[in-house]
Amino acid sequence: MLHACRVFCATSRAIMYLVSIFKIIGARVMTLHHIAFWNVENLFGPENHPARIPWVADAMANDLRGWTSDLYNTKQDQLARVIVAMNGGQGPDILGVCEVEDRPVLLDLATRISTATGRSYDVVHADNENDRRGIDTAFLYDTSRYSVDPATIFNHFVIRRTGTRDILQATFRTPEGRALICLANHWPSRSGGAAESAGFRSVAGETLAYWHRRIREEAADADRACVIALGDMNDDPWDPSVRFNANATRERGDVERAQSPRFYNISWEYLEWVSQTRTGTTRTLDGTLYFRSDGNVFDQILLSRPLLDQGQSAFKLVNGTAGPEPTADMISHRVGEGAIRFGLPRGNAAENVDPTGYSDHVPISVTLEEGADIAV
Numbered sequence: 600m601l602h603a604c605r606v607f608c609a610t611s612r613a614i615m616y617l618v619s620i621f622k623i624i625g626a627r628v629m630t631l632h633h634i635a636f637w638n639v640e641n642l643f644g645p646e647n648h649p650a651r652i653p654w655v656a657d658a659m660a661n662d663l664r665g666w667t668s669d670l671y672n673t674k675q676d677q678l679a680r681v682i683v684a685m686n687g688g689q690g691p692d693i694l695g696v697c698e699v700e701d702r703p704v705l706l707d708l709a710t711r712i713s714t715a716t717g718r719s720y721d722v723v724h725a726d727n728e729n730d731r732r733g734i735d736t737a738f739l740y741d742t743s744r745y746s747v748d749p750a751t752i753f754n755h756f757v758i759r760r761t762g763t764r765d766i767l768q769a770t771f772r773t774p775e776g777r778a779l780i781c782l783a784n785h786w787p788s789r790s791g792g793a794a795e796s797a798g799f800r801s802v803a804g805e806t807l808a809y810w811h812r813r814i815r816e817e818a819a820d821a822d823r824a825c826v827i828a829l830g831d832m833n834d835d836p837w838d839p840s841v842r843f844n845a846n847a848t849r850e851r852g853d854v855e856r857a858q859s860p861r862f863y864n865i866s867w868e869y870l871e872w873v874s875q876t877r878t879g880t881t882r883t884l885d886g887t888l889y890f891r892s893d894g895n896v897f898d899q900i901l902l903s904r905p906l907l908d909q910g911q912s913a914f915k916l917v918n919g920t921a922g923p924e925p926t927a928d929m930i931s932h933r934v935g936e937g938a939i940r941f942g943l944p945r946g947n948a949a950e951n952v953d954p955t956g957y958s959d960h961v962p963i964s965v966t967l968e969e970g971a972d973i974a975v
Contacts, residue, residue: 630773630969631917632744635691635924636783636829636898637962638888639678641734641943642708643700645671650703665944670952674941677957679711684926685964690716693771694739695783695829699724701735709739723747723769725754736767736783736830745771751780755810757787757803766807766830768814777825777913777969780814782807784830786840800834804844811846811860811903825914826903827967828862831960835896836866847901855908862901865921865965870896875927877939884930884937887923888960892935898923898963906967913969920966929957937961 643659644651646666685691690712699705702724709720723738740747751770767783784807787799807828818824828847834840841847847862848854854863873883886894900921905912929938941956 629917632779632914632967632969633686633689633692633964634695634779634781634827634829634967635682635685635693635962635964636695636697636831636900637678637682638697638785638831638898638958638960640698640940640958640960642674642678642696642698642704643671643943644704648700648703650701652701655700662943662945664946665948667948670944670948670954673954675707675711677941677955678708679715681926681929681957681962682708682712683715685924685962690718690720690741691739691964692741692744693779693781695736695767695781696739697736697783697785697831698734699737705737705739712739719743721747723752723767725752725765725767734785736765736785738767738769738771738781738783740771745773745779747771753810755806757799757806764803766803766810766828768810773969775969778818778820779914779967780818780824780826782810782826782828782830784828784832786831786833788833797834797838797840800832800838800840801844803832804840804846807901808844808846808860811862815860820913822860823905823910823912824903825905825912825967827906827965828901829963830899831897832899833897836864836870836899841899845901847899851907854902854904857904860903862903863907864899864901865916866896866899866963869922869963872923874923874925874930876930876932877928878932879927880932882930882932882934884923886937887963889935889937890959894937898960900963900965902965914967915970917966917968920964922963922965923961924964925961928955929961 645668646663683690705722713720719742720739721742753768755766757764764785764787771779786803789796815822847864849867851863854861875881886896887898906916931939938961939956940959942952945951
């Protein structure tokens with residue numbers, strides 16, 4: 600009886616997964632791809648993490664004092680719970696992340712979500728050994744849906760005197776041979792003041808725009824290459840670093856008509872959004888994270904022209920699918936608060952860690968349709 604139940608449950612989950620991938624519109628079968636991003640906030644290995652870079656161990660010693668294996672595993676479990684809930688409980692197909700320490704930490708997370716979903720996730724990662732906290736960007740992806748040629752992985756550095764952030768680029772190729780080029784972003788923080796540090800994020804925006812242009816010059820499908828940039832920009836969609844430097848606009852039509860490389864910033868579609876909270880109430884939120892009681896839409900999704908226009912391309916945006924994708928349990932019911940943080944111990948875990956928390960950012964996601972050179 601127990602064996603039969605397990606077989607039934609496994610079969611049901613497999614059927615739900617296939618339904619989440621394929622959708623029939625008229626006579627056309629749509630193959631769907633759920634692409635997500637999450638700043639998981641300070642996902643470090645435990646205090647005695649053997650793979651830790653020595654200078655990171657020195658720089659983070661105070662913050663990680665008391666970061667036990669139990670706390671580390673609890674943080675991992677909390678993150679995995681949210682990730683598994685994405686995409687209707689099937690987990691994302693591709694997940695970009697930032698604020699992760701290293702590959703071993705990422706593999707721990709990939710193992711958890713693989714076990715929970717029955718899928719097989721692997722990691723795309725390149726160490727950013729220049730960041731003052733040693734935090735990286737990365738991708739987790741379902742190996743049954745994509746292959747990644749190591750030759751297509753690039754790490755674009757954004758340099759500042761007090762630390763370095765990176766933009767990780769990877770090409771995900773489907774079994775049908777169609778390529779989706781993804782860039783995971785984590786732009787320099789606002790430490791020292793938003794205005795005082797704005798120049799560093801302008802450089803990050805310029806770096807992204809430069810590589811968007813280079814992709815169009817070098818990709819096999821040239822200016823029809825499907826490019827999606829996701830990340831924590833540490834600026835809002837209306838800030839100059841995003842609008843002017845990254846060349847990302849709220850005007851979709853301008854992008855569809857543009858001959859030069861421009862992005863449509865779909866985060867303008869979720870400046871406000873509604874969520875249930877941990878206590879069961881419903882509230883409207885004004886950002887993907889809150890700082891000093893104010894909401895910011897720092898977590899953004901930027902789409903290249905071929906994903907939007909009427910021309911043929913490997914993938915197209917599924918309209919109306921972009922936005923935050925938290926679980927209700929991670930959202931505070933209090934005005935002026937957003938996602939509930941997990942925190943780091945800083946020598947006093949009882950005071951500084953909430954083991955029921957997650958991250959100060961909410962995850963965001965969008966769905967793309969794959970087809971045989973789709974023309975809308």
